[in-house]
Amino acid sequence: MALRTIRQAGDTILTKKCRPVTAFDARLHTLLDDMHETLIHAGGVGLAAPQVGILRRVCLVMDVSKEDLSEDEQIVELINPEIIETSGEQTGYEGCLSVPGMYGIVTRPDHVKVRAQDRNGSWFEYEGDELVARAFCHETDHLDGHLFSELTDELLTEEQIAEIEQEQTE
Numbered sequence: 001m002a003l004r005t006i007r008q009a010g011d012t013i014l015t016k017k018c019r020p021v022t023a024f025d026a027r028l029h030t031l032l033d034d035m036h037e038t039l040i041h042a043g044g045v046g047l048a049a050p051q052v053g054i055l056r057r058v059c060l061v062m063d064v065s066k067e068d069l070s071e072d073e074q075i076v077e078l079i080n081p082e083i084i085e086t087s088g089e090q091t092g093y094e095g096c097l098s099v100p101g102m103y104g105i106v107t108r109p110d111h112v113k114v115r116a117q118d119r120n121g122s123w124f125e126y127e128g129d130e131l132v133a134r135a136f137c138h139e140t141d142h143l144d145g146h147l148f149s150e151l152t153d154e155l156l157t158e159e160q161i162a163e164i165e166q167e168q169t170e
Helices: 026-042 131-143 158-169
Strands: 046-048 058-062 075-087 090-096 099-108 111-117 123-129 155-157
Touching (some): 026 046, 026 058, 026 075, 046 131, 075 123, 090 131, 099 158, 111 131, 123 131, 155 158
Antiparallel strands (some): 046 058, 075 111, 090 099, 099 155, 111 123
């Protein structure tokens, strides 16, 4: 496994639509393993292949609702994911490893079901709520060439968010 460089906003690869994965081979497994290590090292909740320079429909999402599992065990690998069901609505702060230090208020579904393939090509379905649902949407947006910053009216720094939260608690 190896750490991969996370591409930053402004890199044109982040604006391109990814191609489906058709070969479930050692190269894919290496990509998944490298993305896994990169995600844990970066401290994110999700990571999509274009963020590490690969235009394939591959992403990882941490299922943080499974608190009894280690970080490694929380990671869900999604190859050729499709969102097949959504419900509810949540509005909250969202950030991105490709837009470091910046956050925006984004509205997403509160519940999401995805259909995807695993590293061996078998299809499965997976459901998530709240942060996991947000991450499913965020990462699949990356696969279609979109950043969360397209969905927010204003980008905020961590300091601005802290100030807003402080004002709300007073």
